[in-house]
Amino acid sequence: MKRIIALVFVLVLALSLVACGGKFTCDECGKEKSGSPKKAEFMGETANLCSECYAEFEELMGELGDLEDQLGDLEGLLG
Ligand SMILES: [Zn+2]
Numbered sequence: 001m002k003r004i005i006a007l008v009f010v011l012v013l014a015l016s017l018v019a020c021g022g023k024f025t026c027d028e029c030g031k032e033k034s035g036s037p038k039k040a041e042f043m044g045e046t047a048n049l050c051s052e053c054y055a056e057f058e059e060l061m062g063e064l065g066d067l068e069d070q071l072g073d074l075e076g077l078l079g
Helices: 002-020 051-078
Strands: 023-025 032-034 037-043 044-049
Touching: 037 051, 044 051
Parallel strands: none
Antiparallel strands: 023 032, 037 044
8 A cells, every 4th residue: 555655756846857867849940948937927918938948038128117117108108
């Protein structure tokens, strides 16, 4: 009985390792990467990105945020 429990435990452990240590293809650069992808949400769509593309994505989002702030300031001046 103990053996079965040990076996099940090992199986679950192996499966969870595969789940978070698997491979994925980056939606942005199309390269196959190991590990788990970073989820990036944009315009209601979710993309699986590698860490490099995610860093670029975050940078872009930061710039868009700045732009929105500037537009908000402009609207404040005009309105
Ligand atoms: Zn990528």
